Amino acid sequence: MADGQKARIPNVLSIAGIDPSGGAGLLADVKAISACGAYACGVVAALTAQNTCGVDGVMPVPKEFVRAQLDTLWADVEIDAVKIGMLNDAEVISVVAEALRRYRPKFVVLDPVMVAKSGDRLLERSALETLRSELIPLATVMTPNLPEAAVLLDGAAISSREDMRGAAEALRALMAPDAWVYLKGGHLEAEGAPDCLLGPSEAVWLESPRIQTKNTHGTGCTLSSALAAHLPQSESVPAAARAAKNYVLGAIRGSADLQVGQGCGPTDHFWAVRQTCKQM
Ligand SMILES: Nc1ncnc2c1ncn2[C@@H]1O[C@H](COP(=O)(O)OP(=O)(O)OP(=O)(O)O)[C@@H](O)[C@H]1O
Numbered sequence: 666m667a668d669g670q671k672a673r674i675p676n677v678l679s680i681a682g683i684d685p686s687g688g689a690g691l692l693a694d695v696k697a698i699s700a701c702g703a704y705a706c707g708v709v710a711a712l713t714a715q716n717t718c719g720v721d722g723v724m725p726v727p728k729e730f731v732r733a734q735l736d737t738l739w740a741d742v743e744i745d746a747v748k749i750g751m752l753n754d755a756e757v758i759s760v761v762a763e764a765l766r767r768y769r770p771k772f773v774v775l776d777p778v779m780v781a782k783s784g785d786r787l788l789e790r791s792a793l794e795t796l797r798s799e800l801i802p803l804a805t806v807m808t809p810n811l812p813e814a815a816v817l818l819d820g821a822a823i824s825s826r827e828d829m830r831g832a833a834e835a836l837r838a839l840m841a842p843d844a845w846v847y848l849k850g851g852h853l854e855a856e857g858a859p860d861c862l863l864g865p866s867e868a869v870w871l872e873s874p875r876i877q878t879k880n881t882h883g884t885g886c887t888l889s890s891a892l893a894a895h896l897p898q899s900e901s902v903p904a905a906a907r908a909a910k911n912y913v914l915g916a917i918r919g920s921a922d923l924q925v926g927q928g929c930g931p932t933d934h935f936w937a938v939r940q941t942c943k944q945m
C-alpha cells in the first residue's frame with residue numbers, strides 16, 4: 666500500500682446455500698462476516714426449506730447460474746477472501762473450483778459441509794470425490810467438523826484429541842503443501858470445545874469452554890465465515906483462527922438472549938455490537 670493510502674475494508678465472498686432461519690448458510694455468513702469487520706458479498710449455490718428443527722427440502726441452483734453470479738461479481742468487485750459452504754452437488758463444486766482457478770483470491774476457507782446439525786444431508790454422496798479432487802487442493806484453510814473429517818478420510822470416528830491430531834495430519838495431506846486444516850471439535854465428547862489447527866510447520870490447539878446450550882445451529886458456518894473475514898485483517902493464519910474462535914464463543918454465549926424457533930436455535934452473530942449498544 667502506498668504511503669498515506671487508507672487500508673480499505675476487505676471484501677469477503679460467501680458461496681453457500683440459503684437457510685431461511687438465518688442461523689446457518691449464506692444469511693448467517695453475511696452476518697458473521699459483517700460482525701467481524703469485513704464487507705460481505707454472497708453467491709447462492711443452493712436453496713433449502715429449513716428451520717431450526719430440520720431441512721424439509723433442497724432446491725439446487727443450476728450450475729450455469731452459479732457461474733453467472735461468480736463471473737458477474739468478480740468482473741466488478743475485488744474479492745479478498747472466499748468462504749465456501751454448502752454446494753450440494755458435483756457440478757456446482759466444479760464451477761466454483763473453476764472460478765477459484767480463474768480469479769485466484771488470496772484466501773479460500775473451505776467448509777466441507779455435508780450434513781446439517783439436524784442430521785439432514787447437504788451434499789450428494791456422489792459429489793465427495795469431486796470435492797476431494799477439485800476443491801480441497803485449492804483451499805487455504807479447510808474447516809471440517811469431526812464427522813466430515815471421518816468421511817473425507819474414509820476412516821473411523823474421531824473421538825479424542827489424539828484422534829483429532831492424527832486426522833488433521835491426514836487431512837492436510839489432501840491439501841496444497843502450504844495449506845492449513847482447522848479441525849473443529851464441536852462434536853467431541855469433552856468438557857471443553859478444542860479445535861486443532863495444523864499448518865505446514867505448526868500445530869495450535871484453540872481452546873474454549875463448552876457452553877451447555879442447544880443453540881448451536883450454524884456454529885460451523887459462523888466459524889468459517891469469521892475466519893474468512895479475519896484472514897485479510899490478520900498477521901497470520903493462527904491469529905485469524907484465534908479471533909474467529911473467540912467470536913464464535915461469544916456468539917454461542919449470546920444465543921441465550923435470542924428466541925428463534927423450537928429446535929436447535931441460532932447463535933447471536935451481533936453479540937459484540939449489542940454489548941456496545943447496551944453501554945451507549
Ligand atoms: N457447545 C459449544 N460450546 C463452545 N463451543 C462450541 C460448542 N459447540 C461448538 N463449538 C465450537 O463452534 C465451532 C464450530 O464447531 P462445530 O463442530 O459445531 O461445527 P459444525 O458441526 O460444522 O457446525 P454446523 O452444524 O453449524 O455445521 C468450533 O469452534 C467448536 O469448537
Ligand SMILES: [Mg+2]
Nearest residue numbers: 778810885886
Ligand atoms: Mg458444519
